[in-house]
Amino acid sequence: MTTAVLPTQAEMMRAADEAVGAAREPAADMADLAEAIRALFKVEARRDARVHLGGSLFDVVVTSSGLEAQSAAVVMDEVQGGCGPVIEDPENGWLYWLVPPGSSERWTWHGHAVCLGAPHTIRLPSLNRRVPPGPYWFRPPASDRLVPVEPLRDTLARFRPMPTPHNPLAARGITT
Template identity: 75%
Template sequence: MLRQQGGCGPVIEDPEAGWLYWLVPPGSCTRWEPHEYAVCLGGPHTITLPALNRSAPPGPYWLRPSASDRLVPLDPLRQALALCRPESTPHAALAELLGLTL
């Protein structure tokens, strides 16, 4: 993402859940196609952002701090996820947490 974007947008790591949260532009979930390695959620789902100065655990922290108005673009994110193939896939755990049916 750093090379593709000329700098990476904000990323939050939640070490307890084993998840990364990429902050994408508003409305992205309407354009997000199903993906094996990521889920894109919009309203009514929310996350609590860590304090801007939180850069280490415990709890969620800024793996890549927010810089100005830069967010993570969808297409490079999808490509990076497909290339890196992170484990484990989030779908079942997220569905259970949110009470969703896959």
């Protein structure tokens, strides 16, 4: 009578790993997703966080933060039933309108705004920051709503926020 030798737990795991093959490797975009989730947890935990633009989160449209841009936000409030998220950066005098991911790839030149996506980053203020100092939520995020690009383009063309961000961004080496 022969006795069967059962494989050890380590041998079974190695065989399972070999059987699974490439499927066991993490997806290429999982590191990006994990980074985004960590950043969003920081923001929710009342801490600032730097996130990469593009990917599956959002791109940003940069405008001045003057009266014309603030008037554009009021119009976007009407268009959307409450404007999507907008960050004010008082140090630079800019508004960052969070728009759907991929918007920067379709963006055509605009005289009063620049759209940025990958490989750029943005610092998201903590969710409770609603006033300066530093960047704060001019229009805080509401659920999964972002600012729609086409109505924003039209509204910015109508109000013409000045000064435009083109030259200051280019001076920092930020190009689209």
